[in-house]
Amino acid sequence: MAKPIVATTALASCFGCHMSLLDIDDRILELIELVDFNKSPVDDIKKFTQMCDIGIIEGGCANSENVHVLKEFRKNCKILISLGECAIMGGLPAMRNDIPVEECLAEAYLNGPSTKNSNTEKILPNDAELPCILDKVYPCHEIVKIDYFLPGCPPRADLIWNALVALVTGDEMKLPYEVIKFD
Amino acid sequence: MSEKIKFTIDGKECFADKGKNIVEAAKANGIYIPTLCHLEGIEAAGSCRICNVKINGKFMTACTTEVADGIIVENNTPEIQELRKIIVETLFVSGNHYCAVCEKSGNCDLQALAYRYKMLVPRFPFEFEKKEVDAYSSKLYLDRNRCILCKRCVRSIKTKDGKSIFAIKGRGYKAMINIDYELANKMTEEEARKAMDTCPVGCIIRKEIGYITPIGQRKYDKKPIGSEIEEPVTK
Numbered sequence: 001m002a003k004p005i006v007a008t009t010a011l012a013s014c015f016g017c018h019m020s021l022l023d024i025d026d027r028i029l030e031l032i033e034l035v036d037f038n039k040s041p042v043d044d045i046k047k048f049t050q051m052c053d054i055g056i057i058e059g060g061c062a063n064s065e066n067v068h069v070l071k072e073f074r075k076n077c078k079i080l081i082s083l084g085e086c087a088i089m090g091g092l093p094a095m096r097n098d099i100p101v102e103e104c105l106a107e108a109y110l111n112g113p114s115t116k117n118s119n120t121e122k123i124l125p126n127d128a129e130l131p132c133i134l135d136k137v138y139p140c141h142e143i144v145k146i147d148y149f150l151p152g153c154p155p156r157a158d159l160i161w162n163a164l165v166a167l168v169t170g171d172e173m174k175l176p177y178e179v180i181k182f183d
Numbered sequence: 184m185s186e187k188i189k190f191t192i193d194g195k196e197c198f199a200d201k202g203k204n205i206v207e208a209a210k211a212n213g214i215y216i217p218t219l220c221h222l223e224g225i226e227a228a229g230s231c232r233i234c235n236v237k238i239n240g241k242f243m244t245a246c247t248t249e250v251a252d253g254i255i256v257e258n259n260t261p262e263i264q265e266l267r268k269i270i271v272e273t274l275f276v277s278g279n280h281y282c283a284v285c286e287k288s289g290n291c292d293l294q295a296l297a298y299r300y301k302m303l304v305p306r307f308p309f310e311f312e313k314k315e316v317d318a319y320s321s322k323l324y325l326d327r328n329r330c331i332l333c334k335r336c337v338r339s340i341k342t343k344d345g346k347s348i349f350a351i352k353g354r355g356y357k358a359m360i361n362i363d364y365e366l367a368n369k370m371t372e373e374e375a376r377k378a379m380d381t382c383p384v385g386c387i388i389r390k391e392i393g394y395i396t397p398i399g400q401r402k403y404d405k406k407p408i409g410s411e412i413e414e415p416v417t418k
Contacts, residue, residue, distance in 0.1 A: 089304075
């Protein structure tokens with residue numbers, strides 16, 4: 001049987017979940033025996049080159065580009081996993097969700113300590129090339145169907161490892177108490 | 184010696200003193216019934232519903248129901264576990280619970296219950312409702328994003344002459360916890376600590392001591408909530 005193919009991405013997030021993946025330490029050698037990687041920051045493949053078995057999503061959707069990438073993943077992956085608090089509930093980026101976007105932009109570009117004296121023309125970024133910021137940060141499963149959820153900030157390396165091994169081998173996933181944490 | 188009452192929980196024969204509520208009676212028999220609004224020593228409110236059990240086939244809150252002779256209590260059935268998980272999930276979506284930045288994380292009863300019931304994601308949409316933080320008193324601040332309106336603090340944190348330091352303002356959807364600055368500023372460090380410990384979530388937080396316990400040594404890092412009550416065989 002061919003090796004299952006994994007794709008990963010980081011949307012509105014800090015990349016910490018991908019770092020936690022590296023915390024599986026020397027098991028990474030076992031992992032590359034078990035799976036092949038396609039589009040992912042790990043191997044720097046920018047575009048899907050084939051249908052993938054498992055897509056791992058870090059981060060929620062804060063702008064139009066995040067939504068675009070997430071939908072691409074849904075189209076090109078048989079199974080999608082929300083990895084970490086940001087993908088699951090918006091995480092720290094979602095702390096802006098009770099503040100109107102206009103106020104957020106004003107704080108960042110007009111009234112913030114580093115911009116209030118330098119941005120004299122009061123310019124807000126508004127170029128067709130730039131992704132459009134969304135009204136709030138959305139959890140991934142509110143945009144597309146997500147099959148599995150691995151919580152944590154970041155998710156424990158053992159949780160990621162157990163999930164990938166369970167998916168690849170078809171065995172039931174081990175969920176000991178210590179691996180489910182939200183911080 | 185007080186009168187002993189005989190009853191069963193999930194088929195196990197239990198004994199308790201007359202007058203005890205079912206949460207306490209279960210605890211005396213090594214059985215954990217989760218609570219969020221209820222706290223031993225204060226009058227039960229029965230508002231959070233997490234302690235729901237079936238008594239003779241009917242759903243009732245264990246904290247407000249007195250133990251009675253011969254009752255049949257269902258506690259750890261799949262149906263009740265699922266119901267409790269749903270309650271935890273509704274609390275997670277109706278507040279703004281950013282565990283990663285909360286000083287109470289690891290010591291939080293709500294979070295610990297989510298761990299116990301293996302909540303990986305709430306099944307309901309997140310509300311992201313705007314809630315105000317109140318940091319005007321000197322020793323404590325209130326982060327209403329995390330408040331579950333259990334009223335533990337309202338019912339149990341009082342001044343020496345019996346005045347309430349906390350109160351709920353507004354009703355229904357607009358209800359929110361408030362603190363009396365004048366009385367709160369007179370609290371001793373010990374009283375402030377008690378207030379923070381009383382809060383089952385991270386709403387009442389002591390100032391200037393955040394993240395004092397390292398990850399790995401906090402209350403619920405290694406052991407699930409309730410494991411201190413349960414007998415080793417049922418862990």
